[in-house]
Amino acid sequence: MTLNVITLVGRVGTDPDVKYFESGAVVCNLTLAVNRPTNKTDKPDWFNLQLWNRQAETAANYVRKGSLIGVKGSLKFEHWQDRNTNVPRSKPVISVDRLELLGSKGDRDTSGLDTFEDDEF
Structure with missing residues (x-):
């Protein structure tokens, strides 16, 4: 058995970078800042997120x-x-399966939509 699951809650660091493809696919990249609960004075950890389609x-x-x-x-x-430099490079990315909008209704206008999963649409 293998397991590769990550759950994060944090604040978005950049406005979404959205790209549309001729195939109809859509990709969105953004960054997420997550504070460590053990030490509030530390700087947050930053994660690159990638979301697809809906x-x-x-x-x-x-x-x-x-x-x-x-x-x-x-x-x-x-x-x-x-x-x-022709040097091989890599970076970690979180491929998002589920997105939850957690701010108050005053922070956004979601028309009651709060949770979005790939298999819901």
Whole structure:
């Protein structure tokens, strides 16, 4: 048995970066700052998030820098070759399966939509 599940709650660090493809697919990338509960004086941990399709559109419409969100997903690594030095590079990315908008209704206009999962749409 294998398990690759990550659950995070934090504040969004950047406005969503949304890209639309000719195939109809949509991808949204953003960053999430998560404070450690054991030491409030430490700087937050930063995570790169990637959302696809319906969740990406939801994030584009309702999530902004500073929004409080919760996510559940899995860890993956993106790999590429540096264009200038030709050195292999990689970065960890959370592939989001579930997005929850956690701020108050005054923080966003969601028309009652709070949780979005890939298999719901």
